[in-house]
Amino acid sequence: MGTVCPSPLAVLVLLFICLEASVASSSGVPLYKNPSATVEARVQDLLQRMTLEEKVGQMMQIERSVANPSIIQKNFVGSIISGGGSVPKDRASPTDWMDMVDGFQKAALSTRLGIPLMYGIDAVHGHNNVYGATIFPHNIGLGCTRDPDLARRIGEATALEVRGTGIQYVFAPCIAVCRSPSWGRCYESYSEDPDLVRKMTQIIVGLQGKPSKAGVPFVAGQHNVAATAKHYVGDGGTYHGIDENNTLSSFKSLVNIHMVGYFDAIAKGVSTIMASYSSWNGKKMHGNRFLISHVLKKQLGFKGFVISDWQGIDRMLSPPNLNYTYSVETGVNAGLDMIMIPFDYVTFHDDMIALVKSGYISTQRVNDAVRRILRVKFSMGLFEHPFADRSLTGMVGAQEHRELAREAVRKSLVLLKNGKSKNDPILPLSKHASKILVAGSHANDIGRQCGGWTITWQGQAGNITPGTTVLDAIKSTVHSSTQVVYEESPDTSFAKGKGFDYAIVVVGEEPYAEMLGDNTNLTIPDGGIRTIQNVCSSVKCVVVLISGRPLIVEPYLPLMNAFVAAWLPGTEGKGITDVLFGDYQFEGKLSRTWFKSASQLPMTVGDKYYDPLFPFGFGLTAMAVEGR
Missing domain, CATH: 3.40.50.1700 (Glycoside hydrolase family 3 C-terminal domain)
Incomplete structure (x- = not known):
């Protein structure tokens, strides 16, 4: 086998990173803590300092109900989640939320390398887990507005309300293309039409801010949040609309119907993408290396991290947890970077360490996962601003956001x-x-x-x-x-x-x-x-x-x-x-x-035998009355 010479560009990048590291080390401050350094240089510097245990910790997302400072410190936990209905206390105030999140964050920052954690929550129609927040129409209604700018403004308002509780990461938007209304998640989909779904990905710009460079994970500042495009891919096309079921299609149809929204999401700098519970032609998406690693990461050039769904690893086999170690190996090797565990973090941690040490999961795969996670954390400014901005508590349920929601209702x-x-x-x-x-x-x-x-x-x-x-x-x-x-x-x-x-x-x-x-x-x-x-x-x-x-x-x-x-x-x-x-x-x-x-059913616009009660795009107009 002949010698492979690196490209001139690769040599220049490597020299630049080395130069930055030299300057940082001479000042006594680790390069990864220098906000003026490039994101990639900071990532590389931090990654080379990390132990295997610290890297595995970054890949873990655990539920707030099992988290405490000791667990975070011992396991170097990278992310925490609030599941649906999981709250600090009944009718918790924005300050209650901030106190909880900041408490977890203090524990993360007290570890050897002080890597801040990301706190994630489902904010799928406003900050919907939080009492008193503005609840916007679900996506099916927003699709009827056909107004991408409205979606952007809703994203901005949602981001402010989420930040108003100290949280920096949301599992939204859902960009599924629901093909059958029998599906229990159909209201999370903007439309049966992929072109309309693509337009409504503008909500990502509202959530994260407008990226300066297409395709790179981006969060503009402390009034924005990291977004998640979900659920990759084909979740809206399952057989008979059965949740977590099998999508039967050619690759061409999968791309043209269910994948095109991800083209736009990636171009808008979406930070994370969540894998779908569903299967494509019988293969679970959580274990589909071709679609995650080859198509999403390599062909589409996605630079953020791929996160599993809630207990998505557990559900890769039937019945769930049939062989958890095998599922961890398969999912991580397929390209999952962060695992929404959310409870049995001990088993996941131990299995990961054993799988890497035995060679079933390579160090390179772990490094790729952690590199992506750190890239997002640095891009969001989390190292410089790890704690909640207490001035934002008034954003939760703010009147201007309620007026925006009212506008969205009438347009939907x-x-x-x-x-x-x-x-x-x-x-x-x-x-x-x-x-x-x-x-x-x-x-x-x-x-x-x-x-x-x-x-x-x-x-x-x-x-x-x-x-x-x-x-x-x-x-x-x-x-x-x-x-x-x-x-x-x-x-x-x-x-x-x-x-x-x-x-x-x-x-x-x-x-x-x-x-x-x-x-x-x-x-x-x-x-x-x-x-x-x-x-x-x-x-x-x-x-x-x-x-x-x-x-x-x-x-x-x-x-x-x-x-x-x-x-x-x-x-x-x-x-x-x-x-x-x-x-x-x-x-x-x-x-x-x-x-x-x-x-x-299923019947969608363009079908050969299309005979609806009301067709796609239908809607009457009753004129407003002056002076009413």
């Missing part, structure tokens, strides 16, 4: 019917009616209005966080002389016999997340159907559907005078009344196909 609403005939529209509604009925399980319930991933993983019914319900929004919008009557489940005699001018019926799905939301039935829950039938057969009615996906409505559509898809709008219910009463016009256009029956 899709008007699907207005009038039983074209010449008899009911919208916009009069604010000066004598007496109106508000009905339905979702009319006065913030938890149902927000959906899953709100305060807890699955979300729940009830007024679980501050916000404005649809009922409260109606009451504050209509004239003071208008009598607003709320009855959650009225019978026909009540609806017919009280002299109502019109009714607003707000019904929908119960909150859910991930696999617990998988559903092949896709009907409105029985109570909602009954309310629609009782009210809309008795009085003029507008039905507002709160749901994470299209549902079967065709049998009940003739009863309705108007029908509005509101998706999962979040805490700012006034965005709904803004358009119902004509202060703003409807702008939303369907980001996914509305089917007639579940037997048609």
Whole structure:
């Protein structure tokens, strides 16, 4: 084998790093602690100082509930996570969060090399784990706005609220292309259309800031956070929409449908990418070396780090944990850099050390993983600013963010019917009616209005966080002389016999997340159907559907005078009344196909036998009324 000569560029880079190291060492300060040095020089300097145990620690992400200063110091933990609903205490304040995160950070900085940790959280529609935060519409609604700049502004607001609790890292955005609404995560997807998903990756620029160099991990400053594009790759295309299932496709289809959003995410400098629980043609993504190491890292040039999903290593075999050591070996060798363990960190740590020492995982693979993690940490300025900025606590739930969320709600609403005939529209509604009925399980319930991933993983019914319900929004919008009557489940005699001018019926799905939301039935829950039938057969009615996906409505559509898809709008219910009463016009256009029956699924725009109830891109306009 002949001698391989390094390129002139490689020699220059190496000389530059050596020069920087010489200057740093002469000053007595390690190069990696010098903020004026290049990121790559700092990474190299720190990496060569680290023991195997310290490197493995950087690859570990553990749950806050099992973390304490001793564990962080002993295991050199690189990252901590709050799972859904995992909080410092019930209704924790921003200061409570900061105190917790800074406490963990002090422990990390007290280790031999003082490497700061990253604290990560799911902030998928605002800072949704935190009581009092602004909850934005879920992505399915934002896709209906078709407004990338709005997505960017939501990213900026979310970053400020996350930083307002001392956290620097979010597991967002989800850039899945959901092909079947049966999938329990479909509301986390902007659209069934990959081009629309690509446009909405602009949220990354809001979260992280605008990168100066395409393709390099980038976080602009202490008002921004490291973002995660997820879930790589094909999570939205699984068989029958079953969560964590198998995506059957050619490589070309995988790229053209499910991978193109990652092109944009990488170009925007996304810091991390999360692997999908799902499989591609039978091979688990967490163990797919071709797609992670060859395609993502080598061909697409991704320079940040790849993180597993929650217990993603455990779930590589069935049943989970069948052979944990094998799964660690396979996942890390496939290209996973940081492992969201999140609980059994001792087993992971010991297995990793043993696998490296026995040669099953190479030192080069570990160095590559840690190099990527350190690159992101240096790029975010974490070594210079490891602690929370206490001046940002007021950003959590800030009024300007709530106004932005209200704007997002009204732009996301899709008007699907207005009038039983074209010449008899009911919208916009009069604010000066004598007496109106508000009905339905979702009319006065913030938890149902927000959906899953709100305060807890699955979300729940009830007024679980501050916000404005649809009922409260109606009451504050209509004239003071208008009598607003709320009855959650009225019978026909009540609806017919009280002299109502019109009714607003707000019904929908119960909150859910991930696999617990998988559903092949896709009907409105029985109570909602009954309310629609009782009210809309008795009085003029507008039905507002709160749901994470299209549902079967065709049998009940003739009863309705108007029908509005509101998706999962979040805490700012006034965005709904803004358009119902004509202060703003409807702008939303369907980001996914509305089917007639579940037997048609999966059905997406462009299919040969495309026969929807409402096609992709559909949305009526009811003009705003001047002076209302």
